[in-house]
Amino acid sequence: MQTRQLGTSRLEVSALGLGCMGLSYGYGPATEKTQAITLIRAAFERGVTLFDTAEAYGPFLNEELLGEALAPFRDKVAIATKFGFKGGKVDAGLDSSPANVKAVAEAALKRLKTDRIDLFYQHRVDPGVPIEETAGAVKDLIRDGKVLHFGMSEAGASSIRRAHAVQPVTALQSEYSLWWREPELEILPTLEELGIGFVPFSPLGKGFLTGAITESTTFDSSDFRNIVPRLSPSARKSNQTLVALLGEIAAARKVTPAQIALAWLLAQKPWIVPIPGTTKLHRLEENLGAAAVTLSKADLSAIAAVLAKVAVQGDRYPAHLQARVGR
Numbered sequence: 001m002q003t004r005q006l007g008t009s010r011l012e013v014s015a016l017g018l019g020c021m022g023l024s025y026g027y028g029p030a031t032e033k034t035q036a037i038t039l040i041r042a043a044f045e046r047g048v049t050l051f052d053t054a055e056a057y058g059p060f061l062n063e064e065l066l067g068e069a070l071a072p073f074r075d076k077v078a079i080a081t082k083f084g085f086k087g088g089k090v091d092a093g094l095d096s097s098p099a100n101v102k103a104v105a106e107a108a109l110k111r112l113k114t115d116r117i118d119l120f121y122q123h124r125v126d127p128g129v130p131i132e133e134t135a136g137a138v139k140d141l142i143r144d145g146k147v148l149h150f151g152m153s154e155a156g157a158s159s160i161r162r163a164h165a166v167q168p169v170t171a172l173q174s175e176y177s178l179w180w181r182e183p184e185l186e187i188l189p190t191l192e193e194l195g196i197g198f199v200p201f202s203p204l205g206k207g208f209l210t211g212a213i214t215e216s217t218t219f220d221s222s223d224f225r226n227i228v229p230r231l232s233p234s235a236r237k238s239n240q241t242l243v244a245l246l247g248e249i250a251a252a253r254k255v256t257p258a259q260i261a262l263a264w265l266l267a268q269k270p271w272i273v274p275i276p277g278t279t280k281l282h283r284l285e286e287n288l289g290a291a292a293v294t295l296s297k298a299d300l301s302a303i304a305a306v307l308a309k310v311a312v313q314g315d316r317y318p319a320h321l322q323a324r325v326g327r
């Protein structure tokens with residue numbers, strides 16, 4: 001697979017990374033461990049060199065999984081993980097205090113069975129801690145060789161600028177996809193100006209943009225998607241229009257809807273590296289196939305026309321989680 005550079009500090013990774021969250025957390029029961037390890041190693045064998053996890057995924061279980069799965073070829077991959085929730089628990093509130101940032105780094109290094117974290121993201125901006133203090137803690141970790149690159153997630157432009165002034169940010173990881181394009185307004189121009197790479201999460205719309213989720217799909221009771229307004233059954237029903245129209249474009253190109261969703265992101269900027277997640281080998285192969293799909297100007301115009309025509313229904317987060325983004 002081709003590689004791309006994130007940030008002016010030039011973290012070079014495969015054009016598509018692997019989002020590993022769903023193997024342990026968020027989308028129903030965790031995948032059985034040996035199967036999960038096989039999937040992660042299959043991604044590496046097919047050219048993936050960026051693996052995305054977080055302290056909060058499990059919590060802790062996903063980092064431990066990656067540590068074991070990636071150990072045989074640790075030096076050939078970049079591991080991205082995240083700090084920022086109290087005790088690693090998403091529901092427990094935010095903690096980006098320097099002491100917590102450093103404690104999480106030490107614990108993550110052990111779980112990941114490694115001596116350095118390639119990319120250490122703040123998971124959400126913590127309004128209780130000046131961003132300069134958090135960036136300063138990461139700067140110390142970089143000085144000590146425990147972290148190689150600093151990242152942020154769902155941060156607003158002003159926080160990105162302030163953090164970047166203390167410790168250059170290599171990548172921002174935020175939601176961006178065919179049905180969530182807000183980053184185009186202020187975030188992408190800011191990243192371009194500052195030389196920061198962009199890692200879109202949920203690039204497949206949490207599965208919806210692939211066409212595999214319909215109005216009648218039921219999610220496991222532990223699946224986060226049960227509380228996502230735009231994935232409520234009624235929102236799914238109306239949002240099928242978007243998927244159907246994108247599906248027509250995919251069929252005409254003889255590619256799949258998932259490949260259109262990923263190729264579209266890759267076409268936006270050369271410094272964008274999406275991280276689709278899957279627990280299934282055949283879908284991994286399908287998704288990685290998108291790296292070889294080059295959309296023409298006509299394809300991009302056809303997609304733009306669909307996006308202009310269809311209004312997506314439902315918020316991407318419930319209110320309590322929406323309050324944590326864009327700060």
Ligand SMILES: NC(=O)c1ccc[n+]([C@@H]2O[C@H](COP(=O)([O-])OP(=O)(O)OC[C@H]3O[C@@H](n4cnc5c(N)ncnc54)[C@H](OP(=O)(O)O)[C@@H]3O)[C@@H](O)[C@H]2O)c1
Nearest residue numbers: 019020021201202203204205206207210258276277278279
């Ligand atoms: N920074 C943050 O706050 C944040 C938030 C969310 C996610 N993330 C990161 O971003 C990664 C990706 O995001 P995501 O997992 O939320 O969403 P996503 O990649 O948009 O979608 C993943 C979902 O799509 C399904 N899927 C994948 N490929 C498919 C295909 N070709 N056809 C049909 N269905 C397919 C998967 O199900 P199967 O497993 O059944 O294939 C899974 O349920 C995560 O793993 C995580 O590392 C970060």
